[in-house]
Amino acid sequence: MKTIIEIKDLKREFLVGEEVVKALRSISFSIEEGEFVTIMGASGSGKSTLLNILGCLDTPTEGEYLLDGMSARKMTKNERARFRNKKIGFVFQSYNLLPRTTALENVELPLLYNPDINGKQRRLKAMQALNAVSLSDRIHHTPNQLSGGQQQRVAIARALVNDPVLILADEATGNLDTRTSYELMALFQQLNEEGKTIVFVTHEPDIAGFSKRNIVLKDGKVIKDTLVARPASALEALSSLPVNEEE
Amino acid sequence: MQVKNLIKIAFKAIGTNKLRSFLTMLGIIIGVASVIAMLAIGQGSSQSITSGISDMGSNMMIIMPGSENFRGLRMGPSNIQSLTVKDYKDLKDKATYLSAVSPVTNGGGQAIYGSNNWPVSILGANTDILSIRKYKIKSGDMFTERDVIASAKVCVIGKTIVDNLFVNGEDPIGKTVRFNKIPFKVIGVLTTKGENTMGQDQDDVIISPYTTVQKRITANTYLQSIFASAVSENMSDKAAEEITAILRQNHKIKAGDEDDFSVRSQQELIKTLSSTSQILTVLLAIIAGISLLVGGIGIMNIMYVSVTERTREIGLRIAVGAQTNNVLYQFLFESVLLSFTGGLIGITLGVATSFIIKSILQWPITVSTYSILLSFAVCTFTGIFFGWYPARKASRLDPIEALRYE
Ligand SMILES: Nc1ncnc2c1ncn2[C@@H]1O[C@H](COP(=O)(O)OP(=O)(O)OP(=O)(O)O)[C@@H](O)[C@H]1O
Ligand SMILES: [Mg+2]
Numbered sequence: 001m002k003t004i005i006e007i008k009d010l011k012r013e014f015l016v017g018e019e020v021v022k023a024l025r026s027i028s029f030s031i032e033e034g035e036f037v038t039i040m041g042a043s044g045s046g047k048s049t050l051l052n053i054l055g056c057l058d059t060p061t062e063g064e065y066l067l068d069g070m071s072a073r074k075m076t077k078n079e080r081a082r083f084r085n086k087k088i089g090f091v092f093q094s095y096n097l098l099p100r101t102t103a104l105e106n107v108e109l110p111l112l113y114n115p116d117i118n119g120k121q122r123r124l125k126a127m128q129a130l131n132a133v134s135l136s137d138r139i140h141h142t143p144n145q146l147s148g149g150q151q152q153r154v155a156i157a158r159a160l161v162n163d164p165v166l167i168l169a170d171e172a173t174g175n176l177d178t179r180t181s182y183e184l185m186a187l188f189q190q191l192n193e194e195g196k197t198i199v200f201v202t203h204e205p206d207i208a209g210f211s212k213r214n215i216v217l218k219d220g221k222v223i224k225d226t227l228v229a230r231p232a233s234a235l236e237a238l239s240s241l242p243v244n245e246e247e
Numbered sequence: 248m249q250v251k252n253l254i255k256i257a258f259k260a261i262g263t264n265k266l267r268s269f270l271t272m273l274g275i276i277i278g279v280a281s282v283i284a285m286l287a288i289g290q291g292s293s294q295s296i297t298s299g300i301s302d303m304g305s306n307m308m309i310i311m312p313g314s315e316n317f318r319g320l321r322m323g324p325s326n327i328q329s330l331t332v333k334d335y336k337d338l339k340d341k342a343t344y345l346s347a348v349s350p351v352t353n354g355g356g357q358a359i360y361g362s363n364n365w366p367v368s369i370l371g372a373n374t375d376i377l378s379i380r381k382y383k384i385k386s387g388d389m390f391t392e393r394d395v396i397a398s399a400k401v402c403v404i405g406k407t408i409v410d411n412l413f414v415n416g417e418d419p420i421g422k423t424v425r426f427n428k429i430p431f432k433v434i435g436v437l438t439t440k441g442e443n444t445m446g447q448d449q450d451d452v453i454i455s456p457y458t459t460v461q462k463r464i465t466a467n468t469y470l471q472s473i474f475a476s477a478v479s480e481n482m483s484d485k486a487a488e489e490i491t492a493i494l495r496q497n498h499k500i501k502a503g504d505e506d507d508f509s510v511r512s513q514q515e516l517i518k519t520l521s522s523t524s525q526i527l528t529v530l531l532a533i534i535a536g537i538s539l540l541v542g543g544i545g546i547m548n549i550m551y552v553s554v555t556e557r558t559r560e561i562g563l564r565i566a567v568g569a570q571t572n573n574v575l576y577q578f579l580f581e582s583v584l585l586s587f588t589g590g591l592i593g594i595t596l597g598v599a600t601s602f603i604i605k606s607i608l609q610w611p612i613t614v615s616t617y618s619i620l621l622s623f624a625v626c627t628f629t630g631i632f633f634g635w636y637p638a639r640k641a642s643r644l645d646p647i648e649a650l651r652y653e
Binding site: 052057058077078081082084085086090092096098100109110112113114115119158162 | 249251252256263559560562563564565566567568569570571573646647650
């Protein structure tokens, strides 16, 4: 198996006024291609900070981060932008959709910055991605015409549209009811089976049960890193939910 | 990123904020419209001055008695009796750069025909005066060289005189008009010339042989001035030098002493007048330029607000892979689009205003292509110049900070 993420002694500190906030204190681990990892931990433990660094959105204060064998620190700003554009799909904790812009256009956004893709392909890929999150009937709705869960799914479609090797999701099920979040987990499991590496930040232990590996952070340190013996199937969990739960 | 996408994004951004975009453009619109209209007015007036003078005879030269003082003002020329008939004859015989020369002596008074009278000054000249002043005979004839020699009491008159003396519409030719009690036979009528640039009625004129005017009206032998035509406009300076040389010799003026006469060419007048109107044009252009600058600052201001307002959007674009230049060009293009559209509306408005002024106020107006091209260039430049800084700011945002921006 190929190692896709490798971090060594990663540190991230923020300067707030005079005070130094240590969000990550010396973290090391590696993730192989095809893994489905969940990252858990209390609020403020550094999950989002870690994910931002993994997604090349942020750079560590200290330590090494090798992405696909390349040092993220040595990449230029534009090289990192290209990496994000082609290899990474990022689902933000707060969906970050463009206001007054339709779901379709929101999903098309990353492809707009990919010179290899023309307008026709862009539309087609965006439709496919929206189809994958079961939103084909809402493509011309703007974010304020969509429910929270639907907005979350548009954000996921946007992360899938560039066919990334690595999907990073920050509390992608945070605002969803059980049924919808299980549906999403089924989607992620399917994507994982298709070969995509997934790093998924969550609060909920039952969500973590759908992944293959579980990393727990506390105060910016890894306190637990375990393989899940028998990952649950989201599809099965979905079918065992009481049908009239919503009513 | 393809230019097509860039254009799409910029149009969308401007479209979502229609009113604000329009208000931003207003500065540019007003600036450009005033540049166009003001240059049109300035150029129109300068052209009409020049053509007005050419109408009077652009190669005309006037020789006046008395020298100019240091302010270029004449010191009581009518009191100085330095120009004589001999001067005129010498100029006619010796000057090579002059195609026509006429002595001029004016006599003020009343012209009377029947019960109508009209205050006018009679212009005594020779036959050349027609070609010098660009007058033409409409009906009848001009007096001849013989009439001049014989001091014949004949005259040709302009339309204003005809209108005021021959009120019943009778044919003036052959009639006798009394000027200061002296009877003059009308032998010709001049074609209408209208007002000159200075607003003088050029048709309010009676022309007679200068010999007659000298003998019967002014009763002296001096000339008030000598009118002449240079062989061509370009020869005006040469002609002036020649006239000066001949007259200095005639008047026995020693080298180093001041002339006791002055020579003025229309060319000189054109230069003076058009330089005045050029200064005016420049002033107008500066005012208009300042308003363009203000418009540009307006664009910069709005682009700044826009960049700040859309910090999250920019953060997201960068996060999903927009390169520095993608963001830079997006905002640069947006500001150029604003200023360019503003310029387009401004030009339309400016040209329209020019034509409205032209048709309502009857001002002479010339809209030149160069002022339109200039406006376009300035607008594009304004957009790039004032859009650059905000755009650069946007392109350098850190994605995480931008996404966290409230
Ligand atoms: N830009 C920043 N400036 C200053 N401090 C920051 C910044 N980003 C994160 N922090 C701090 O780093 C720590 C970790 O934050 P992080 O957002 O990674 O937490 P989290 O685990 O994602 O929490 P949650 O579950 O609430 O999303 C927190 O103490 C936070 O205050
Ligand atoms: Mg977080």
